[in-house]
Amino acid sequence: MALPQDGQDANGLTKVTQIPAGKELMFIDPTTNEGGIITLEDLTKQILNGLTSQTFGLDSGTQTLPAAINYLYGNSKTKISTIQTEYGYLYLKRNINTVGVYGAFENLPLNTERIEITKDFKDFNPNYSYAVVDVKSGAGPFDTVGSLWLYPNGQTMQLYKPANLSRAYITGNYVIQA
Numbered sequence: 001m002a003l004p005q006d007g008q009d010a011n012g013l014t015k016v017t018q019i020p021a022g023k024e025l026m027f028i029d030p031t032t033n034e035g036g037i038i039t040l041e042d043l044t045k046q047i048l049n050g051l052t053s054q055t056f057g058l059d060s061g062t063q064t065l066p067a068a069i070n071y072l073y074g075n076s077k078t079k080i081s082t083i084q085t086e087y088g089y090l091y092l093k094r095n096i097n098t099v100g101v102y103g104a105f106e107n108l109p110l111n112t113e114r115i116e117i118t119k120d121f122k123d124f125n126p127n128y129s130y131a132v133v134d135v136k137s138g139a140g141p142f143d144t145v146g147s148l149w150l151y152p153n154g155q156t157m158q159l160y161k162p163a164n165l166s167r168a169y170i171t172g173n174y175v176i177q178a
Contacts, residue, residue, distance in 0.1 A: 022039070022041075090119075091103055092124040101148070115159040116158055118156055130149045134171055145161060
């Protein structure tokens with residue numbers, strides 16, 4: 001790569017797709033015709049500082065890009081909890097605004113279609129009237145046979161099932177607002 005000759009057409013210069021490290025760039029102010037030289041590294045820092053200090057209107061409000069990334073990272077941590085009931089375990093997994101519920105219940109009382117379960121699940125409670133997940137039969141083909149309702153008080157669950165079901169799998173997801 002050689003310097004352009006005086007009077008050389010800029011369109012005749014060699015095109016590159018990447019500027020090698022350590023190279024310098026010339027610039028001119030078209031109004032004053034003053035110019036200077038800047039290294040690629042200094043120009044990169046200037047561009048990044050401009051991007052990271054500028055605020056943008058985002059769904060989460062007006063923020064800089066680093067603040068938006070930190071907000072997403074801070075709110076994307078997954079919370080997992082195991083709840084032991086007299087019938088078995090429930091596993092609750094919360095991401096930013098979704099809760100997954102999984103579990104298996106055994107020795108469910110026969111001739112009972114509705115079972116109230118009171119356990120603390122405040123970190124996972126829906127912030128609307130209720131959330132509903134599926135109750136699957138304990139034998140293949142694992143058809144949906146009932147539902148588990150989770151209420152916004154973070155304490156109350158209602159299990160609805162057929163009267164003859166003594167073993168069930170709980171599975172489903174529900175959306176909450178962060």
